[in-house]
Amino acid sequence: MSKRPVIGVFDSGFGGLTVLRELLRHLPGADYLYLGDSAHLPYGSKSQAAVTRFTASAIRELTSRGAELIVIACNTASALALASLEATSPVPLIGVIGPGAEAAAAAPAGSTALVLATEATVASHAYAHACAAAGLNAVEKACPLFVPLVEEGWVSGAITEQIAEVYLRDVLIADAHDPESAEATPSVIVLGCTHYPLLRPLLERVAERIAGIPVPVVDSAEATARRTAQLLPYATAALGEPRIAFFATDSAAKFARLGPQFLGREIDHVEHVDLDD
Amino acid sequence: MSKRPVIGVFDSGFGGLTVLRELLRHLPGADYLYLGDSAHLPYGSKSQAAVTRFTASAIRELTSRGAELIVIACNTASALALASLEATSPVPLIGVIGPGAEAAAAAPAGSTALVLATEATVASHAYAHACAAAGLNAVEKACPLFVPLVEEGWVSGAITEQIAEVYLRDVLIADAHDPESAEATPSVIVLGCTHYPLLRPLLERVAERIAGIPVPVVDSAEATARRTAQLLPYATAALGEPRIAFFATDSAAKFARLGPQFLGREIDHVEHVDLDD
Numbered sequence A, B: 001m002s003k004r005p006v007i008g009v010f011d012s013g014f015g016g017l018t019v020l021r022e023l024l025r026h027l028p029g030a031d032y033l034y035l036g037d038s039a040h041l042p043y044g045s046k047s048q049a050a051v052t053r054f055t056a057s058a059i060r061e062l063t064s065r066g067a068e069l070i071v072i073a074c075n076t077a078s079a080l081a082l083a084s085l086e087a088t089s090p091v092p093l094i095g096v097i098g099p100g101a102e103a104a105a106a107a108p109a110g111s112t113a114l115v116l117a118t119e120a121t122v123a124s125h126a127y128a129h130a131c132a133a134a135g136l137n138a139v140e141k142a143c144p145l146f147v148p149l150v151e152e153g154w155v156s157g158a159i160t161e162q163i164a165e166v167y168l169r170d171v172l173i174a175d176a177h178d179p180e181s182a183e184a185t186p187s188v189i190v191l192g193c194t195h196y197p198l199l200r201p202l203l204e205r206v207a208e209r210i211a212g213i214p215v216p217v218v219d220s221a222e223a224t225a226r227r228t229a230q231l232l233p234y235a236t237a238a239l240g241e242p243r244i245a246f247f248a249t250d251s252a253a254k255f256a257r258l259g260p261q262f263l264g265r266e267i268d269h270v271e272h273v274d275l276d277d
Helices: A017-026 A048-064 A075-080 A082-086 A097-104 A119-124 A126-133 A146-152 A158-172 A179-183 A196-211 A220-231 A252-263 B017-026 B048-064 B075-080 B082-086 B097-104 B119-124 B126-133 B146-152 B158-172 B179-183 B196-211 B220-231 B252-263
Strands: A006-011 A031-036 A069-072 A093-095 A112-117 A137-142 A188-191 A217-219 A244-248 A270-272 B006-011 B031-036 B069-072 B093-095 B112-117 B137-142 B188-191 B217-219 B244-248 B270-272
Touching (some): A006 A017, A017 A031, A017 A220, A017 A252, A031 A048, A048 A075, A048 A082, A048 A119, A069 A220, A075 A093, A075 A097, A075 A112, A075 A119, A082 A093, A093 A097, A097 A188, A097 A220, A112 A158, A119 A126, A137 A158, A158 A196, A188 A196, A217 A220, A244 A252, B006 B048, B017 B220, B048 B069, B048 B075, B048 B119, B069 B220, B075 B082, B075 B119, B075 B126, B082 B093, B093 B220, B097 B126, B097 B188, B112 B126, B112 B158, B119 B137, B137 B158, B146 B158, B146 B196, B158 B196, B188 B196, B196 B217, B217 B220, B244 B252
Parallel strands (some): A031 A244, A069 A093, A112 A188, A188 A217, A244 A270, B006 B031, B006 B069, B031 B244, B112 B137, B112 B188, B244 B270
């Protein structure tokens, strides 16, 4: 029987816990180190240079603690830092953008995916490239208020619906007089930020109201877990309870308060670490 | 004739530029170093330990570049870090909270100030203490969505008005059946975050709609500039154009794009610096 692999999971804060939840479901035979760089969050409004520096520090920290594979469970870090860090990382890195685009590819080839993400992820066009590789067109829309709304706990209600309508209206309604635009009406919505799954029921409601028909919504958490399982097939069988250690670069209090709604289970203990950036 | 003093101005990002604007008006005879710690912003959701570490690094950076006095133009840093760093700082530090509370003290003694601020500032109760020293009661209300709304540019409009109504409703309407509560109806609103002055016209509108009468709104920028002028009276006379150097810990692009709306003038050049935290 193989020993349990140690999977490092890295995010700017709490959102990556939605990915950890799926990893625990698909790879119950692994142990986990989760590092949230909460001192620098949010990454979505930061530069490529800064996000790359933070991510490199996190990879050093997680490998020094025994991670044998690292899931970059943050769309912004996957978009901005993954390509440049893959070559020098001592362990394999898995990002969330490729799997997210693959999750959208159940839509008919040649159709358009609407990718909702942070400013930095949209500016990188990482999803447009990943969608193209999966045979899809992509419309990328930055939604900077979604992360603070989720962190405020406003995941339903009239105000958040109106904000979602502002963000979705122009990108979901095709111009009936413009055949090219009608062609481009998105047939699937990709949640390109690990905070957004908490808004999923609201976004499905708003998208259907705008488009007049249901628009399927996919996120990358499950697709990322499936890709990880392909690399570590021996960890897909349950072997007792996984050990999970949580680390945060800011205080544990907010992490422990906000984390459970992303992870779907309680978080007992969070250890503070400083990253050298 | 005295030489021009060099005033360091520190904020987590752009908001402190509303303070720099008032400093330039009240102390045109000084030169300025403005440092925005945009790699760590926003501070409002971070811990006291983290904010103190960041602020100490900023003080080292600004004094190494020649600052002779430093204005901590960030409410969260003033609330969480000022008291502990004053003793060891090589130059005088001026925060924004004491002056902000003084600005509110034009209201009748014994009346109540409603302080709108970030989560971290509210949790510190720094305004409650400063208001008490100025003879006022304080009701402190955290408004975590205001900073991202300002950064998104949504400083007016129905959605931001509704969010302001949610934040203000319970703290501005006194319970008519409870004489103690009626006593506590705020007679002045203090903007306890340097981003909030951009929401001032909207907040005045919403507060009047809720309270039924106009509620004066004050912010700490001008009061802070006046306090600084008391310390450096020889810099209150204009002596040619002030030199202003801008430094940011994240990239210059967003700083130059968002900064002018806070400062009220264009920002030509921003230099990137790394802080050792």
